[in-house]
Amino acid sequence: MKKLLAVVLATLFANGALLAKDSGAEGWQISAGLHMSKFKVESESENNTPISLAIAKEIMKTKSGDLLLEASLMTPEKYELSYYGIVDIEIKTKMVFFGSLYYQFNTSVPSLKPYAGLGLGLAFLEAKGGFCVTGYCESDSTSDTSLAYQLAIGANYFFNKNVAAGLGYAIRDYGSIEDVNVDSSGLFLSATYKF
8 A cells, every 4th residue: 555655656746747847837846855864763863865856836926935835755764773783673764755835035136045844744664673692583573654744944046047956954753653753854955947
């Protein structure tokens, strides 16, 4: 079921990008991001570099800025822990989907667009663990789907009316698996193409 949902979401993302391009509709944009995040499991953390893909539609224009509705997918993040080769634990996001609202502010420098946003979504989590003692080994794994949210701030710099590069900071909470809280935060770089 979860694989089917992942395929459906990826198909919707690809079709949305084609629709935006083929319809000539203004206000659509696609972006890719590279995140430098600390993936946290309870109080422990590990550095990760997940990638995100997003499609957004401008849904409202005001004098002070634009409101955007965005759908995004993120690649996995993981945390691995080993205690002297006896106990091994791995907790990861298999995939994360967010639906987000962003407000992109107009500034006195037209090519610079700061933004702030929040999103809700689903995190597909997996936990694996195992131990070995005097030749006897045992392992187990579990998967779960959890409600996720993110908060993000940043700025895009438009080199022309279509192409932008951005820098931002995001905090994401992926919920929990096996009563263990999972979240991440960190900087991200993005490249955006606006139709």
